[in-house]
Amino acid sequence: GAQRRTFMRGVPAWNNLTSKRTDEEISVGTEGPHNLDRVSSTPVQLGQTDSKLPDEIKGDWVLFHPVYSPAELHSVEVLHRESKTMSDKIAFLFVRLLRWGFDVASGYKHKPLPPNADKMSIEELRKGGYIMDEHQWLRRFLFLESIAGVPGFVAATLRHLKSLRLLRRDAGWIHTLLEEAENERMHLMTFMSLRKPGWFFRAMILGAQGVFYNAFFLSYLISPPTCHRFVGHLEEEAVITYTRCIGEIEAGRLPAWSNYPAPEIAKDYWRMEKNATLLDVIYAVRSDESTHRFVNHSLANLKKDDINPFAFREPDMTVKGKKSGFEREEAEQYVIESQKLLKEHRAQQQK
Amino acid sequence: GAQRRTFMRGVPAWNNLTSKRTDEEISVGTEGPHNLDRVSSTPVQLGQTDSKLPDEIKGDWVLFHPVYSPAELHSVEVLHRESKTMSDKIAFLFVRLLRWGFDVASGYKHKPLPPNADKMSIEELRKGGYIMDEHQWLRRFLFLESIAGVPGFVAATLRHLKSLRLLRRDAGWIHTLLEEAENERMHLMTFMSLRKPGWFFRAMILGAQGVFYNAFFLSYLISPPTCHRFVGHLEEEAVITYTRCIGEIEAGRLPAWSNYPAPEIAKDYWRMEKNATLLDVIYAVRSDESTHRFVNHSLANLKKDDINPFAFREPDMTVKGKKSGFEREEAEQYVIESQKLLKEHRAQQQK
Ligand SMILES: [Fe+2]
Ligand SMILES: [Fe+2]
Ligand SMILES: [Fe+2]
Numbered sequence: 234g235a236q237r238r239t240f241m242r243g244v245p246a247w248n249n250l251t252s253k254r255t256d257e258e259i260s261v262g263t264e265g266p267h268n269l270d271r272v273s274s275t276p277v278q279l280g281q282t283d284s285k286l287p288d289e290i291k292g293d294w295v296l297f298h299p300v301y302s303p304a305e306l307h308s309v310e311v312l313h314r315e316s317k318t319m320s321d322k323i324a325f326l327f328v329r330l331l332r333w334g335f336d337v338a339s340g341y342k343h344k345p346l347p348p349n350a351d352k353m354s355i356e357e358l359r360k361g362g363y364i365m366d367e368h369q370w371l372r373r374f375l376f377l378e379s380i381a382g383v384p385g386f387v388a389a390t391l392r393h394l395k396s397l398r399l400l401r402r403d404a405g406w407i408h409t410l411l412e413e414a415e416n417e418r419m420h421l422m423t424f425m426s427l428r429k430p431g432w433f434f435r436a437m438i439l440g441a442q443g444v445f446y447n448a449f450f451l452s453y454l455i456s457p458p459t460c461h462r463f464v465g466h467l468e469e470e471a472v473i474t475y476t477r478c479i480g481e482i483e484a485g486r487l488p489a490w491s492n493y494p495a496p497e498i499a500k501d502y503w504r505m506e507k508n509a510t511l512l513d514v515i516y517a518v519r520s521d522e523s524t525h526r527f528v529n530h531s532l533a534n535l536k537k538d539d540i541n542p543f544a545f546r547e548p549d550m551t552v553k554g555k556k557s558g559f560e561r562e563e564a565e566q567y568v569i570e571s572q573k574l575l576k577e578h579r580a581q582q583q584k
Numbered sequence: 585g586a587q588r589r590t591f592m593r594g595v596p597a598w599n600n601l602t603s604k605r606t607d608e609e610i611s612v613g614t615e616g617p618h619n620l621d622r623v624s625s626t627p628v629q630l631g632q633t634d635s636k637l638p639d640e641i642k643g644d645w646v647l648f649h650p651v652y653s654p655a656e657l658h659s660v661e662v663l664h665r666e667s668k669t670m671s672d673k674i675a676f677l678f679v680r681l682l683r684w685g686f687d688v689a690s691g692y693k694h695k696p697l698p699p700n701a702d703k704m705s706i707e708e709l710r711k712g713g714y715i716m717d718e719h720q721w722l723r724r725f726l727f728l729e730s731i732a733g734v735p736g737f738v739a740a741t742l743r744h745l746k747s748l749r750l751l752r753r754d755a756g757w758i759h760t761l762l763e764e765a766e767n768e769r770m771h772l773m774t775f776m777s778l779r780k781p782g783w784f785f786r787a788m789i790l791g792a793q794g795v796f797y798n799a800f801f802l803s804y805l806i807s808p809p810t811c812h813r814f815v816g817h818l819e820e821e822a823v824i825t826y827t828r829c830i831g832e833i834e835a836g837r838l839p840a841w842s843n844y845p846a847p848e849i850a851k852d853y854w855r856m857e858k859n860a861t862l863l864d865v866i867y868a869v870r871s872d873e874s875t876h877r878f879v880n881h882s883l884a885n886l887k888k889d890d891i892n893p894f895a896f897r898e899p900d901m902t903v904k905g906k907k908s909g910f911e912r913e914e915a916e917q918y919v920i921e922s923q924k925l926l927k928e929h930r931a932q933q934q935k
């Protein structure tokens with residue numbers, strides 16, 4: 234960890250500038266500010282209208298801070314958006330390819346349980362290759378999240394550079410893309426605190442990033458909508474993975490995680506109760522993934538100069554959990570709503 | 585602009601998803617959310633302590649939203665940090681090289697005024713190469729800002745990727761680096777709204793980005809502190825440029841800008857009065873530059889695993905305008921202060 238290395242450099246072992254280990258009790262703000270530390274904790278209501286769309290603006294931690302209600306956490310569904318165009322098909326093909334690589338690399342198993350599963354012990358199910366153990370799940374999460382943090386940042390970079398070099402407005406995309414990347418990184422930081430992986434696994438992650446960062450960078454230069462579609466499908470897979478893991482924990486097939494306490498960093502990030510469990514964390518992560526699914530499938534339906542409909546607000550999980558994304562017309566409607574709400578909010582402020 | 589291109593594609597000329605031109609009256613949130621649109625506009629006081637350090641947390645627009653008091657705007661001084669190490673010297677050498685290239689490319693002139701300057705007309709001074717006209721200043725600003733938006737984003741990218749691939753915390757740097765990049769981009773968007781440059785200038789910007797993005801990416805891989813030092817010195821130059829321009833406007837030597845109204849985007853970004861002028865904007869930009877100067881010289885004094893002292897709060901302009909940066913010990917002291925303030929703030933919230 235950071236501390237040991239600092240020590241080896243001959244600096245006193247404890248220094249207030251040295252970052253903490255992830256499994257340590259969080260000293261507030263080690264990873265950056267949380268909006269709840271900055272602003273009044275009552276969320277602003279952007280005016281009261283007849284709109285049935287949720288109008289509460291969520292705060293953010295670092296960049297994005299999702300705090301979910303129990304209803305939201307449970308309203309996420311496994312979805313698959315059917316490909317319509319050629320670009321959709323290419324994007325999905327790449328996801329299947331990557332998924333296959335993932336499964337091999339992380340030793341993912343998802344055989345249907347045998348008819349006599351009830352009578353088999355967890356040990357027997359594991360030996361039969363029917364279910365994965367905690368270690369295997371974690372390895373999958375870590376691999377998944379270390380890759381998942383790349384696309385949002387790459388897309389944000391390319392839109393930022395484009396805005397600079399073509400002297401053109403960005404139309405609000407960058408922030409949402411960075412929020413996604415930051416959110417994925419926080420997933421990784423959370424799971425990382427459960428286990429320090431060995432050198433072989435680390436080398437694999439390192440290599441995967443080298444390939445994926447460059448491949449995604451080039452692909453995004455060629456076709457941003459295809460890339461967002463790709464991420465949309467990738468997030469569908471992430472929702473499946475976490476949904477299955479939740480099922481396993483709730484069925485008691487991951488006993489070591491049955492009442493495992495939530496990592497400190499996760500409690501701070503999602504503002505969870507003191508006695509939150511790892512299961513609560515995985516529910517929250519799944520909700521985040523369903524946001525990414527919704528946002529990316531929606532962005533893939535837009536033209537590159539369109540305004541980002543999520544620059545101001547996002548539908549809540551009861552929408553994002555049950556719908557693949559906005560079509561372009563829905564996005565436009567949503568932007569009109571947002572601007573109306575915001576205008577009312579400003580008018581109120583000026584009173 | 586975006587609208588014309590949209591029209592050419594056969595889409596109706598007006599579409600609510602189409603981004604606005606920069607010189608158009610701002611429809612709120614075209615470029616993203618402003619914290620003032622989200623949260624109560626009273627800044628949170630992070631507890632009341634004996635600390636003499638300013639403890640007001642500023643809001644943000646898009647990512648970073650500086651709102652300056654008149655005192656802050658006028659407390660920015662031209663500073664130069666003396667090189668101490670070899671790395672410092674290399675960084676400064678590169679800035680001088682870049683500055684020289686800049687001056688040539690943007691036709692910058694800064695001859696001392698002749699003794700009889702009082703009796704010469706502006707026309708005569710311009711012809712004699714003593715002063716630049718509005719057009720020349722603007723060209724310099726645009727070039728400067730189009731480059732200035734690169735380093736923060738590159739540094740943020742590399743820290744983000746490193747955190748993902750080494751499974752390690754970032755310690756709060758990313759957010760500050762992105763704020764800088766976003767802030768520079770907003771400078772560009774502001775100045776861009778004053779003039780649409782021609783194809784030759786655009787080609788130059790395009791080429792410069794291609795070279796500079798890659799060069800800075802590689803350099804940051806090699807030595808982050810040298811790169812932050814480089815940016816620190818670059819920002820010293822930016823403060824000089826804007827200070828001189830302010831002097832020119834106030835001396836009446838840029839008559840077309842004497843009472844030129846502030847661009848709409850700038851009024852929204854810095855939350856300025858309706859009747860704000862371009863001069864007010866340039867004061868605000870200069871203050872931003874002095875923040876970048878302070879932040880980068882400070883980060884250059886830290887070790888790469890140190891906590892970012894500006895993750896939670898930054899000293900206000902009366903500090904940042906008059907000091908090159910924090911030494912490592914000062915940064916540590918500042919982090920201790922911040923954590924204390926934050927703890928008190930949390931304790932208060934829980935009451
Ligand atoms: Fe994730
Ligand atoms: Fe995701
Ligand atoms: Fe700037």
Ligand SMILES: [Fe+2]
Nearest residue numbers: 732819873876
């Ligand atoms: Fe700057």
